Amino acid sequence: MKSFEQALQYHQQGKIQEAQAIYLALIKKHPNHADSWHLAGLTFLQNQSPSLAIKYIEKALIFSPNNTDYLINLSQAQKNADQLQKAFISLQKVTRLSPKHPQAWNNLGNLYQQQEQHIQAINCYKKATQLDANYANSFFNLSLSLNQLGQIDSAINACEKSLRLQANNAQTWSFLAELLVKSGQTGNAKAMLNQALQYFPQNPHLLCAMASIIEDEGFLDHALSLYQKALNQDEENGWALTQILYLKRSIASWSELATLFQQFIQGLQHQRPYLSPFSFLTESGSPLQQKMAGELFCQQWKPVVQPKIIKPKPHNQIRVGYVSADFYQHPTAYLAVNLFESHDRQHFKIYGYSNSRDDQSEIRGRVIKAFDEFVDIRKMSTNEICQRIIEDEIDILVDLKGHTLEAKTEIFARKPAPIQVNYLGYPGTIGQFMDYIIGDKFVTPIEEQANFSEQIVQLKDSYQINDIKRPIPSVLQSRQELGLPENALILGCFNNSWKITPETFRLWMEILKQLPQTVLWLMDRHPKTSFKQNILAHAQNLGIDNARIIFAAKAPLAHYLSYYHQMDLMLETLPYNGHTMASDALWMGCPVLSYSGDTFCSRVGASLLHAVGLSKELHCHSEQAYLQKAIELGTNPQTLQKIRRYLEQNRHQLTLFNSKKTTAEIEQAYRLMMQRLQQQQQPQPIIIQ
Structure with a gap:
């Protein structure tokens, strides 16, 4: 038929609508023409109309029931229409009719992969590649499933085979780089990405992959330029956008922040993926917008198959598992180690699930010793980790990471424990998968329950656990040794540089103007960047002499803590x-001046100051009050000395550093969670009196 040949020509040229019109006309003239029915169905599939595709391809199969091409396309339409069981049946029929059909085995593997049945998927991909040793796409799919099972070396091998067969696939280059980084071959990953970017110099995925490696090396300015290039190529690239926001704040490059913030808000409204909620915490978004960001970010881990409900097993002790990538020299480890040590072993059994690097540090050794069972999950697949948690019969699984670097949110998405808790590592709502968030009346007010996906747990004083064994440096450095002026009042902030907003910095510069005898002491955490240069430029633009801005270097814990002895x-x-x-500052006796906002992360200062009994003296509710209080304290250094003496003399009696008390309150919350579960009640807010 001449018109059928014309339709095929249009179809091959990508003129889907023109081809479809001819196929439909042919069906009216020749209702028994199977190919017209099939190809019309294929055009509907290509136009994202899987239900119509199924209708037309099934009609074709009436006339040719064993046509494997029809069955393969039918299975794809069924998959796209979420009719997965029917898609399995269609492909299994193809493998019976034509057991040496590599595409059928590959597509069957894809279905198993979508169902997270990776062992079955791997078997199918291996069959496909045995039948066709040049099947690049199937080797790539094989690498995806091997990675999910934690078989990184085998995944690298399969991905490299795919790349040798099809070097013009940017996705394969990008994934191979990810695998190499995961296996510790960062140098090889970087070299490979350099090669890939010669083929695809504008590819946003490759640019982001290279930017991530360079960022980890500390060259944030260069990484920022690559993320910006990626965003220019793909304005909907959520990862690039959030990393640009994060890096610009990290190096104090404050131009265009308002525009980028608006792009982030628009991304939330349009449901764009990979917009990091963590980067958003530093922005001026509302608590509800933070919740929206968490919910959207969690969509990437939402399981295809609804997890089975894990029921608690009867034990003499409540089994609590803590999951973290920070069981090494990291602030979370320093804060939480005494929690693990202080748990009541008569009533609780404590497990640690660690995807942390082993830095051989003293704090890592102490953390490992604190757990009844410590499980290194770095080389385990998500399925294996979840299965281990289920076999350990964990009652309460606690996420100490949230949406921070190297979090294992995908574990919590599978719900391997009856109760799941968000605590300490992330100052905000996760968005999905969690039953409770542990806070206090400052950071998580009950009246703001609607802004949290979890049910709020309020501890009595401060939510923050602390280590009563924190070192008190015996060797203190002089001001001269630290490069500080002898007779000045030292105002300081060693927070991460990305927390310093233009608004906060302007406020600090106004304080310096009002207090000419002061200097500002910051920490230069990014010596390979333009951070220091940018900060000095901002200060100069605001009328402050650069000599009044002094930078400290990063240092080991005891050395760093000694800095606070010189900070007023x-x-x-x-x-x-x-x-x-x-x-840290309060532990060392250094007064901390804080003011609160509307979000969890903006109220931590209020929580800590309450727990050391200094809310009235040091906590403010507005910028103006903060400014006035800073000036008042700066002109009355004897008041600062009085506060320092109070903190130093009462250090071991202050509620903030009473880790046994905080642990007891957390355990009381755990008991109430278990009680409600055993009574088959839904999670509800908990207030520890």
Whole structure:
């Protein structure tokens, strides 16, 4: 038929609508023409109309019931229409009719992969590649499933085979780089991405992959330029956008922040993936917008198959598992180690699930020793980790990471424990998968329950656990050794640089103007970047002599803690307060001046100051009050000395550092969670009196 040949020509040229019109006309003239029915169905599939595709291809199969091409396309339409069981049946029929059909085995593997049945998927991909040793796409799919099972070396091997067969696939280059980084071959990953970018210099995925490696090397300015290039190529690239926001704040490059913030808000409204909620915490978004960001970000881990409900097993002890990538020299480890040590072993059994690197540090050794069972999950697949948690019969699984780097949110998405809790590592709502969030009346007010996907747990004083065994440096450095002026009042902030907003910095510069005898002491965490240069430029533009801005270098814990002996007043950041840094300062006797916002992360200072009994003296509710209080304290250094003496003399009696009390309150919350579960009640807010 001449018109059928014309339709095929249009179809091959990508003129889908023109081809479809001819196929439909042919069906009216020749209702028994199977190919017209099939190809019309294929055009509907290509136009994202899987239900119509199924209708037309099934009609074709009436006339040719064993046509494997028809069955393969039918299975794809069924998959797209979420008719997965029917798609399995269609493909299994193809493998019976034509057991040496590599595409059928590959597509069957894809279905198993979508169902997270990776062992079955791997078997199918291996069959496909045995039948066709040049099947690049199937080797790539094989690498995806091997990665999910934690078989990284085998995944690299399969991905490399795919790349040798099809070097013009940017996705394969990008995934191979990810695998190489995961296996510790960062140098090889970087070299490979350099090669890939010669083929695809504008590819946003490759640019982001290279930017991530360079960021980890500390060259944030270069990484920022690559993320910006990626965003220019793909304005909907959520990962690039959030990393640009994060890096610009990290190096104090504050131009275009308002525009980028608006792009983030628009991305939320349009449901764009990979917009990091963590980067959003430093922005001026509302608590409800933070919740929206968490919910959207979690969609990437939402399981295809609804997890089975895990029922608690009867035990003499409540089994609590803590999941973290921070069981090494990291602020979370320093804060939480005494929690693990202080748990009541008569009533609780404590498990640690660690995807942390082993830095051989003293704190890592202490953390490992604190757990009854410590499980290194770095080389385990998600399925294996979940299965281990289920076999350990964990009652309460606690996420100490949230949406921060190397989090294992995908574990919590599978719900391997009856109760799941968000605590300590992330100052905000996760968005999905969690039953409770542990806070206090400052960071998680009950009246703001609607802004949290979890049910709120309020501890009596501060939510933040602290280590009563924190070192008190015996060797203190002089001001001269630290490059500080002898007779000045030292105002300081060692918070991460991305917490310093232009608004906060302007406020600090106004304080310096009002207090000419002061200097500002910051920490240069990014010596390979333009951070220091940018900060000095901002200060100069605001009328402050660069000699009044002094930078400290990063240092080991005891050395760093000794810095606070020379700091007269720590100035807090907003909207993201200092957390560990603020409690470090208070531990060392350094007063901390804070003011609150509307979000969890902007109220941590209020929580900590309440727990050391200094809310009235040091906590403010507005920028103006903060400014006035700073000036008042700066002109009355004897008041600062009085506060320092109070903190130093009462250090071991202050509620903030009473880790046994905080642990007891957390355990009381755990008991109430279990009680409600055993009574078959839904999670509800908990207030510890």
